[in-house]
Amino acid sequence: MTNTQPTHQGEPGKFEIIANTLVSAQQVFLGKIDRLYILDKVENNIAQINGHPAWAQEFRISDNQQRPMEIYTNTFCAGGNVLGNGTWLNVGGNQAVTYGGEPASVQDGSKGPYRDADGRRTIRMLNPNEDDLEVEWFSSGYQTDQRWYPTLETLPDGSMIILGGCRNGGYVNDKTQTVPTYEFFPPRGPPITSPFLENTLPANLYPLTWLLPSGNLFIQANWESTILNPDTKLETPLDKIPDAVRTYPASAATVMLPLTPSKNWTATILFCGGSNVQADQWLSPNFVPPKHQASDSCVRITPDHSKSYVQDDPLPQRRSMANFVLLPDGKILCLNGAGMGTAGYGNNTWAIGHSYGDDPVLAPSLYDPDAPPGSRWSTEGLTSSVVARMYHSSALLLPDGSVFVGGSNPNPDYTVGDNIRYPTEFRVERFYPSYYNKRRPEPKGLLSQLSYGGKPFDVQLSADDLFGDVNNIVNAKVVIIRPGFSTHAMSMGQRMIVLASTYTGYPNNTGILYVSQLPPNPAVFAPGPALIFVVVDGVPSVGHQVMIGSGKIGTQLILPSGSTPPSTIIRNGASGHSTPKTNHAQSLIILNAGNSLLVLFILAVVAMKNMLFLFL
DSSP, X not given: OXXXXXXXXXXXXXXXXXXXXXXXXXXXXXXXXXXXXXXXXXXXXXXXXXXXXXXXXXXXXXXXXXXXXXXXXXXXXXXXXXXXXXOEEEEOOOOOBOGGGOBOSOSBSSSSSSOOBOOTTOEEEEOOOSSSOOOOOEEOSSOOSOOBSOXXXXXXXXXXXXXXXXXXXXXSOOTTTBOOEEEEESOOSSOEEOHHHHTSOSSOBSXXXXXXXXXXXXXXXXXXXXXXXXXXXXXXXXXXXXXXXXXXXXXXXXXXXXXXXXGTTXXXXXXXOOBOOOTTTTTOTTOOGGGSBOXXXXXXXXXXXXXXXXXXXXXXXXXXXXXXXXXXXXXXXXXXXXXXXXXXXXXXXXXXXXXXXXXXXXXXXXXXXXXXXXXOEEOTTOOOOSSOOOTTEEEEEOTTSOEEEEEOOOSSSOOOOTTOSSOOOOEEEEEOOTTTTXXXXXXXXXXXXXXXXXXXXXXXXXXXXTTTOGGGGTTOEEEEEEOOEEETTEXXXXXXXXXXXXXXXXXXXXXXXXXXXXXXXXXXXXXXXXXXXXXXXXXXXXXXXXEETTSSSSOOOEEEEOOOOOOEEEETTEEEEOOOXXXXXXXXXXXXXXXXXXXXXXXXXXXXXHHHHHHO
């Protein structure tokens, strides 16, 4: 049974070091409700499996128990995301290596200290399940083009698009090794050349990509942006992004803001930080990344409605390599990264050890998308971490509403020691948001599978869930979050939607939320597993796992959206209808319950409904 209250103790606004992982957390995702899966690059980790160092593991959230996993091919700088049937993909990576990250003489994994095989063409798969059986990685029979630093995004039918990358790595991309194409999984044919990816060198690795409610894809790389229609293959250029490069290795924090019914689930994307570096500067001998200030610029764009970016409140601190994490209360946590430099590492004489970044930013901050301009950022009540999270760090929302924070390894191999400023980091933390220790709602009636359109469902909230005040039901909401695949300052697939709902509140301070299914459009929130939370007065329930859509890859069933009753609060036999923030057209406002026979009739019906609820 899923816990209804957090099982961990934590101080709100603070980080807690909870364990040392077996491998450094370069890539992290939530495979099932109590299991994180962590991927590293091939290196000389102490943890062993089958006679060689491990570079993959499972992490049990409830008790921090861990086990190494065999994954065979080199996952260095791979991409990842989840299919509509719940299978996770990990795509691409690096060639086979030996000590110090040097190329191995044999690429099939049959020799060498790590026994790793070339991972650049590999599509690795993991099928989490609901029981406690151990799951293992396996390889698809289909191979991708060679892709180091590819991006993955789930499509409305639950299939995957795989975009970009390079063949041999390096600080930035170049025309001798670029892979300016995209392809699909399950496969739909050979890779397709993208003019956008051809024309955005050199900073177009891990192209920033989101599925839009229109069904198109928004892609941003270097200073350019475009809309890709994945069916017609047409690319439509947008305006240049201002102030800074946001893609790797500039590595801004990026996120799609929560999709809400009040905005008709319109998608707006936020970019914060990065580096103001022109295309010809990246490989210039005069460009010294650790001495280059990161940007504090924040901009946003609503691609289905505008081709232009608008300025947003700047970051409290300059950052590159920062992570954005969607929290169930609607706020966005910003953490990790550096105030100077960029992602990447090397042996240049100007590197900090090997790191191209310096001046770690240890303080987290919170962004409130609903706050007025000028007041969206806050650091109040937040305490800094003691762990520098530089290149190859990660952060991921957990079902209890805390945030898993791990990784950092700007080195070519396992590198530790008292004299190493930015070592290979195995310490992992939890960050506890302000709501963490509050009594959590324990809603009744949540579904384990949601459809696109269809019949609404009722969620019962007790007096304790409403904190003893029925008025708290007015702003109660049901949210769906896919935490995504966290790596390289991105979370591929991270997304949050607020479901439309109305309510009835009762004199005994209990209530019912009448919750609509997802909008009848799979492009708003692609099919696949996610977490469902009920949030009351800014306090979320513990998240439960929910399957969005059919649980299969293929065209999703679209149903007409069912209606919900008007929002009502009943007070001692009288009722008041109100319009919640979701702005449902069917909600009514009754200002005087004594002046109309029609109103008396409505009140009688509501009172009968209340009596039926109490007897049930």
